[in-house]
Amino acid sequence: MTETAVTESTAAAGSKSEQAYAAVKAWIVDGTFTPGYRLVLAVIAKDLGFSVVPVREAIRRLEAEGLVKFERNVGATVAGIDPTEYLYTMQTLSIVEGAATALSAPLIGGADIARARAVNEEMRECLQHFDPVRFTQLNQDFHSVLFEHCPNPHILDLVHRGWNRLASLRSSTFRFVPGRAHDSVDEHEALLRLIETGASADNIEKAARRHRSATLDAYLAQAQPLP
Amino acid sequence: MTETAVTESTAAAGSKSEQAYAAVKAWIVDGTFTPGYRLVLAVIAKDLGFSVVPVREAIRRLEAEGLVKFERNVGATVAGIDPTEYLYTMQTLSIVEGAATALSAPLIGGADIARARAVNEEMRECLQHFDPVRFTQLNQDFHSVLFEHCPNPHILDLVHRGWNRLASLRSSTFRFVPGRAHDSVDEHEALLRLIETGASADNIEKAARRHRSATLDAYLAQAQPLP
DNA sequence: AAGTACGAAATCGTATACGATGACTATTGC
DNA sequence: GCAATAGTCATCGTATACGATTTCGTACTT
Known part of the structure; x- marks a missing residue:
């Protein structure tokens, strides 16, 4: 077992939005992105070779799981734990x-x-x-x-x-x-x-x-x- | 207390994607959309007066909560309970x-x-x-x-x-x-x-x-x- | 020097457009 | 008459573009 995010039931890595979700989640969970790190949609999109739309969707999903903090019109950061x-x-x-x-x-x-x-x-x-x-x-x-x-x-x-x-x-x-x-x-x-x-x-x-x-x-x- | 969806901690009804999320969730929870009902993005978008992008985001969030079943390239339906x-x-x-x-x-x-x-x-x-x-x-x-x-x-x-x-x-x-x-x-x-x-x-x-x-x-x- | 106002840059939010995929239907061959 | 197949339609998935909002830096005023 490697140090990756714990696999959830929702597999299906087909679409780009899912790939982006898995990728960013892995980066957060394995410590590549530490709390406070700014997740700029355009940057992540460019890194992954996708456009911003599926990346945004991925980030919002991560927000719902509590891994990301999202502020309207400001941006997303990796959530810390107080x-x-x-x-x-x-x-x-x-x-x-x-x-x-x-x-x-x-x-x-x-x-x-x-x-x-x-x-x-x-x-x-x-x-x-x-x-x-x-x-x-x-x-x-x-x-x-x-x-x-x-x-x-x-x-x-x-x-x-x-x-x-x-x-x-x-x-x-x-x-x-x-x-x-x-x-x-x-x-x-x-x-x-x-x-x-x-x-x-x-x-x-x-x-x-x-x-x-x-x-x-x-x-x-x-x-x-x-x- | 009216018969609406139970309010979650994530308030912020500002963006259209959040409005769409709240609206569709309410429709599902209050029974307007019954299990099996097909949620066509374009239709919902037109009903709400939004474009499909925020609606799609909303539907995906509802999928994560188990209220919607989403099939790639096919569409979304209100989830039933077997x-x-x-x-x-x-x-x-x-x-x-x-x-x-x-x-x-x-x-x-x-x-x-x-x-x-x-x-x-x-x-x-x-x-x-x-x-x-x-x-x-x-x-x-x-x-x-x-x-x-x-x-x-x-x-x-x-x-x-x-x-x-x-x-x-x-x-x-x-x-x-x-x-x-x-x-x-x-x-x-x-x-x-x-x-x-x-x-x-x-x-x-x-x-x-x-x-x-x-x-x-x-x-x-x-x-x-x-x- | 400090505070304020203004403007530019960065970033998000969403509309639109188009390509891709799967479902449905009609047609053809047997 | 039935099955296979091709073609059409519906719908999704994502790229691009642009407007909206916030932030940050700078210049100006007191």
Whole structure:
């Protein structure tokens, strides 16, 4: 799994507007365009070899997803995340990830567990030789394994949307709260145990929620300003 | 509160593309355009007095919200809800409404409770002289009262999105499962009691979830095909 | 020197035009 | 009579063009 935007259900890369959407989204999510970057329609259109109309459509779609801030007659910029927005997003993610995990749990087999555990162990290694970027990527991989059997695509979409929204805070776990990453790995293992042992959906959901909430709480506890 | 689309956070009715978005959305939500209705860009553009470009942008946004089905080089139609889609939407709503209720509960005051209770009593009257349309509207009003203090606008948006998505199934409660509406009113009262008495967030969330799930379950139990 | 007014440049917003694609229909061959 | 095919029509997709709005720099005034 490469470091690209999480694929949504809406595939169909045929039209130029869709290509532009995918391209700009990828640039935002992978960090090529950082928050505050000005997205001038004409420039992007020229870069992509398209005209402005499909590019504009793409940007507006990204605005609806919260990845872009659009001001009438002024222009578009890559959206940042202020503390309030961060709180909203994390809270929402906590809820939808909890639900996604609980719904997926009964469908997760032994092979999936093994795969997730392998990813998690690699995350533990990343803690040794301090590799935040890879850690973050593996973290997403871990949860992707859990969610890939999620029977409700709407909920899965909401999870992906949240992840993309947080993409501008790459390796935030490390940057904001030093000890948090270690706890995170342990929580992953605990979550796998719950799923393995066939714990109740309610317990699994609560554990998954807490896993996300804990990161938010750790941030709120030290009230460190976000970049 | 009139029977219009639930207002989203994205106001700004300035540009024609936004006007077109609001107009078509309203037509879909209030039932002027029923599922399957063909949305020909040129026709809508002419009706609104705009050109096709802003209309196209509006339609694409509605597609992203699931209200419109768009086929490349073919055209757009108002999206229907098949049983699978219904299940996904109701399941997701159950989760986000549960969360929204739990988050809102501590902020709901006595005046809000009284207002909600009045609405609920009026719903009960609607059951007497069989007024499904008004019943559905009041049902939305009831939940709007509960949610108006929701501290997380993202979650509130998801709730509104779900409601709009279900708009094509006007008065579905009556149509699908006769007894369901009575239960619904009772569940509302029970929910108000829980909030009044300061029940735990977990209990309130569970009750709110069940309230939505029950409608889904009732439908699934009789497996009546959706229109 | 600071503030204001004016004008130019940048950028967006949308109308129009035309090419591309798929759907529909009539015709032809069997 | 039916099926395949060609041609026409409807509709979308996007390029281009131009008007509208905002921003920024500059000159002027007090």
